[in-house]
Amino acid sequence: MRAAVISDIHSNLPALEAVLAAIDGSDAEIEEIWCLGDIVGYGAQPDECAGLVSERCEVILAGNHDLAALGELDISSFSAAAAEAVRWTMESAAETTMEMLRALSPSGARAGVGLFHASPRDPVWEYVLSVDQAAECMQLQSQRICLIGHSHVALYFVREQGGEPLTHGAQAPDATSIDLAAQTWLVNPGSVGQPRDGDPRAAWLELDTDRLSAVFHRVAYEIEKAAAPILESGLPRHLADRLYAGQ
Numbered sequence: 001m002r003a004a005v006i007s008d009i010h011s012n013l014p015a016l017e018a019v020l021a022a023i024d025g026s027d028a029e030i031e032e033i034w035c036l037g038d039i040v041g042y043g044a045q046p047d048e049c050a051g052l053v054s055e056r057c058e059v060i061l062a063g064n065h066d067l068a069a070l071g072e073l074d075i076s077s078f079s080a081a082a083a084e085a086v087r088w089t090m091e092s093a094a095e096t097t098m099e100m101l102r103a104l105s106p107s108g109a110r111a112g113v114g115l116f117h118a119s120p121r122d123p124v125w126e127y128v129l130s131v132d133q134a135a136e137c138m139q140l141q142s143q144r145i146c147l148i149g150h151s152h153v154a155l156y157f158v159r160e161q162g163g164e165p166l167t168h169g170a171q172a173p174d175a176t177s178i179d180l181a182a183q184t185w186l187v188n189p190g191s192v193g194q195p196r197d198g199d200p201r202a203a204w205l206e207l208d209t210d211r212l213s214a215v216f217h218r219v220a221y222e223i224e225k226a227a228a229p230i231l232e233s234g235l236p237r238h239l240a241d242r243l244y245a246g247q
């Protein structure tokens with residue numbers, strides 16, 4: 001199975017369109033698209049993004065922002081801007097978008113790969129950014145290869161076997177390729193609609209579950225086209241500004 005993995009779209013339609021165009025134009029002959037959640041929240045085009053994701057993705061998980069927009073999550077730990085975006089999405093998104101989100105779960109599996117919005121230990125909330133955390137998550141995961149989103153940072157962690165298990169990891173810039181043939185893996189494709197790893201370009205991951213390999217990709221898109229609707233809709237200005245910095 002050759003899959004494209006996307007995550008954390010956050011109502012950013014221009015970024016989603018750019019990633020889908022890159023997937024369609026890639027020589028990887030992608031057969032399926034898997035989305036790890038956070039389709040809405042932060043950005044101003046939830047309905048367009050939910051529509052495209054339902055149309056194009058074979059697997060769709062729920063993220064914490066999707067659950068928050070449905071009123072299914074306590075958002076007291078959200079930042080002020082994130083909470084405001086949740087309220088805006090609740091008021092502005094179409095009922096069909098809410099219906100689509102309601103059907104989703106934050107974890108799943110496909111082609112022998114574990115899929116989690118946040119982490120194998122806590123599919124909704126945990127940000128896996130340190131080696132120690134990743135090592136703990138890997139002890140719990142039942143699939144050798146698991147994909148996660150949520151932190152908006154393209155990265156991987158790998159646990160080497162033999163003697164004492166040793167876990168290490170790294171951020172994964174554009175064109176990083178990884179060999180998944182052995183060891184235990186936690187891989188984050190990065191974020192489509194609000195990258196936070198300093199590269200403002202939209203992120204996606206090419207995964208081949210037969211050859212057991214993956215390649216990280218970044219795609220430039222017209223950030224002003226995502227920023228303008230955010231400003232026009234009265235969402236916090238910071239949510240538009242951060243897109244340019246990739247933070």
Ligand code: ZN
Pocket residue numbers: 008010038063065150151152
């Ligand atoms: Zn997110």
